[in-house]
Amino acid sequence: MVARLLEALPALPIVVPHLAAILLLLRPGRRVRRTLGLASCLGSLAVSVTLVLLLRGGRVMPIQAGGWAAPFGITIVADMLGALMVLIASLIALVGLVFTVASGRDDRFVHAGWQFLLAGINWAFLTGDLFNLYVAYEVMLIASYFLLTHGTTRHQAREAFGYVAINLIASMFFLFGVALIYSAAGTLNIAHLVERIPQAPALPVRAGAYMLLTAFGIKAAIFPLYFWLPHAYAIPPGGTAAFFGGMLTKVGVYSLFRVFTLVFPSGGPDPLLLWCAAGTMLFGVLGALAQEEVRRILSFHIISQVGYMIMGLALASQIGVAGGIFYILHHIVVKAGLILAGGAIEETHGTGRLDRLGGVARTNGVLATVFVICALSLAGVPPFSGFFAKLLLIRAGLEAGQPGIVAVSIVVSILTLMSMLKIYAAVFWGPGEPKRAPARLVIPAALLAAITVAVGLRAQVLSSLASTAAGHLTTRTTYVNAVMKR
């Protein structure tokens, strides 16, 4: 009985938030609503922690939906990468929801949209089928469209329209890619594709791969497809922005990691992806330096940081991919922490403009500390988690004989630090009549700052988990055998 229940575990992070979302649409009262929303996030978190512990030894847990054996049915697969991503998604959903509740911006639509978004994100991380990934994306995106446009002004609705349009175009590329790959390989199950791609005709497969690269690249905001992001992420209030900025682009990055290691292995450093990575890092951080608003600066940093993750993927070695995965996890925590810290300032002062703020550190010591910790971690200063993430990537880069990308990544780190100092100097120092941000708005960000410190002090734990996850992607046989039941 217990064994049967354990086998069904990978489905729960998808099912629980879906059920919660449907219940939330039934107009429960405010107390019930908040309890249900937070409980669902906590439940998803608990399941994902269990999954990570179960899979620590290198196991892969597939579920064949409806009992249809792979590759004929829809496969749900929890491997280490998927489990870690679900863990981080549930954590950010929980912390972001706490902030949203604390700032009083939670009506029943926000709660329901939030759970649908979490369900879609978890689904994308756990599916083992390319078309099912598309469906998961759409569930996630429709929820995100809704959260983005809920309660907006006219100008914001326009920006949101652009976001919806660009995502629809990305979805079209995704479907083109799926069609090309299906016509060449005759399957869409990821494990089955691993086996059949080498025998499939090369031209449609390559065309399909580039279509998928474009689709995921738009969602992940890699160079030169990142232009939509700063507009879209300036719209929603702090809690939602943290969930978006932390998770949504990372679903695209995750898909790139999943597909461009397992299905289309490059076998060595990939020049196209390396150029994309370098461009993403550099142009993201240069964009950030030019901005004069907390949220916009942080949005451009999302782009720049995605470059580091793609760098790990482009190096294509196990340590490179492990570094990339470590970087994704670290970045999500730190970035959500920064956006929530910025959100606390915006909620208290009603603006995020650098020239209208000042002296916030005098009345908000804790908030300033939280911001500094996250900012230093983002820039890669020891002893925080960002240092170890960058260390792994730089080591992987040198081992792969790619000093160019390593140089770019170090320069971008320094520029990142500069633009973080710019926010700090303008917002936390200087003259001004700052108000005190209430503790309930500071606690969510403080929690994430504590996590980046803890990960930094115990980097070995996360890096061994990331290494296990990367092992499944680079060696491939464990994943394929588990799904195809051999």
Add this chain to the structure above:
Amino acid sequence: MAALVSLLAGVLVATGIYLLLARSLLRQIIGLSLLSHAANVVILLAAGLRGGVPVIGASKGTMTDPLPQALILTAIVISFGVTAFLLALGYRMHLFGGEEDRDGS
């Protein structure tokens, strides 16, 4: 036949992009839905247009691959939902401002 259907997909994409570049919101929405139709046509092409019989009752080798039809059905439902959402969003922008131009103000 396949060449003709490929051409159809190309025309749908071209028309979709042309409409997407228009200033009117409604045209942009129609353009986006044409793009998703193009994707559906491409999936249909992926199965190969062999004109075989349906899968139930067919002997091995003569049937049409049923999977792309399932994929298209799913994609149609999704694009229906998104188009409905876009129309609602467009209506709200209309209520906000009166004119539906989407300039960069």
